[in-house]
Amino acid sequence: MKEEIVEYTTFDGSGITSFLAGERDSRAAIIVIQEIWGLTSFIKKYSRKLASLGFLVLAPHLYSRREEKDVFTEENIATSMRLFFEIPEGKRDDPSTINEIIERANEQQKVVIKKLLMDRGEMEERMLRDLGMGYQYLKDNFNPKKFGVVGFCMGGGLAFRLSTRIPMDATVIYYGSSPPNLEDISRIRGPINAIYAGEDPRINSGIPDMISSMIKYKKQIELKIYPGAKHAFANEDGFAYDRDAAEDAWERTSAFFRRYLL
Numbered sequence: 001m002k003e004e005i006v007e008y009t010t011f012d013g014s015g016i017t018s019f020l021a022g023e024r025d026s027r028a029a030i031i032v033i034q035e036i037w038g039l040t041s042f043i044k045k046y047s048r049k050l051a052s053l054g055f056l057v058l059a060p061h062l063y064s065r066r067e068e069k070d071v072f073t074e075e076n077i078a079t080s081m082r083l084f085f086e087i088p089e090g091k092r093d094d095p096s097t098i099n100e101i102i103e104r105a106n107e108q109q110k111v112v113i114k115k116l117l118m119d120r121g122e123m124e125e126r127m128l129r130d131l132g133m134g135y136q137y138l139k140d141n142f143n144p145k146k147f148g149v150v151g152f153c154m155g156g157g158l159a160f161r162l163s164t165r166i167p168m169d170a171t172v173i174y175y176g177s178s179p180p181n182l183e184d185i186s187r188i189r190g191p192i193n194a195i196y197a198g199e200d201p202r203i204n205s206g207i208p209d210m211i212s213s214m215i216k217y218k219k220q221i222e223l224k225i226y227p228g229a230k231h232a233f234a235n236e237d238g239f240a241y242d243r244d245a246a247e248d249a250w251e252r253t254s255a256f257f258r259r260y261l262l
Contacts, residue, residue: 001051007064008137010130014066018134019044019059022051028169028261029144031134032059033155033162035235036081036116037074042235043152050150053254054262056142060134062127071108072116080105080112121180127158128165135166146261148190150253151176153232163188170260172253175203175231178210185213191220193256195234195249197242198227224252 003021010016019039032047034040039061047057063072083101084092091097098118102110115123138144148170151159156176163171164184172193179185192214196204204225214221226233226245233242234249 001048003048003051006058008060008134010133015064016130016134017061017064017069019047019061020057021047021059022056023054024056024142026054026056026142026144028054028146028148028257029056029058029138029142030148030150030257030261031131031138031159031162032057033131033149033151033158034059034062035153035155035232037077038063038072040074040237042237045236046150049250050254050257053258055148055257056138056144058134058138060130062130071111076108076112077116080109081117083109084113084117124154124158124161128161131158131162132166135162146170148172148257148261150174150257152234160192163190163192170257172256174234174249175200177203178206182209182213185210185219186217188217188219191222191256191260193252194221194223195252196223196225197229197231197233197240197245198225199229200231203231222252222256224249 150172230240
């Protein structure tokens with residue numbers, strides 16, 4: 001199976017480094033969207049598994065810009081998040097409390113806290129545009145007949161939102177947030193496979209309204225919640241890995257993509 005690191009040009013002229021795996025003449029392509037940590041070994045391994053099924057797989061590194069790639073490392077993101085989440089949930093909008101945390105952060109942590117935690121909406125909008133250009137890169141260079149997308153955590157929410165902007169033939173969401181504007185669900189084309197952890201109250205609180213919107217707009221969805229599993233349970237390199245849930249979710253995901261893309 002062929003794999004390589006490629007780069008495509010995004011909307012602002014920046015180069016987006018990406019992991020590309022699979023047969024270049026595949027009938028279907030899948031975009032794999034990272035967790036908050038970036039293009040990790042887990043994302044590459046998952047991409048290889050999808051490629052082994054016969055798909056062409058692209059996993060963009062969404063922190064590729066020259067000024068970000070040395071700042072948005074797994075270590076910097078982890079330490080920045082630990083600092084930020086020291087703030088009680090009810091005070092995360094309080095400027096004085098946030099400033100106290102930022103004063104304790106180093107320069108790189110300040111950038112991560114500002115862009116990825118405080119200005120998350122703006123950052124994710126840029127990521128969606130980068131992912132849209134990744135879709136265009138696949139279309140222009142390999143011309144697959146069908147497209148799918150899968151994302152994890154932050155990437156799960158991005159996958160869901162991307163499917164409201166680009167006509168995906170199949171979308172898999174691993175414990176990702178629902179689109180902030182549920183009316184956008186009306187624009188989804190292909191079926192959705194939504195996978196959730198039972199012990200994930202923040203994400204799961206959005207499920208009922210999302211389901212109501214799927215029903216309202218007559219969209220196709222499959223959904224499974226894994227009781228006892230925690231957020232990020234599919235990442236075998238992470239602290240919340242749940243082998244049974246992860247393996248079952250993979251079987252559901254692989255069967256779903258084979259059914260709707262091949």
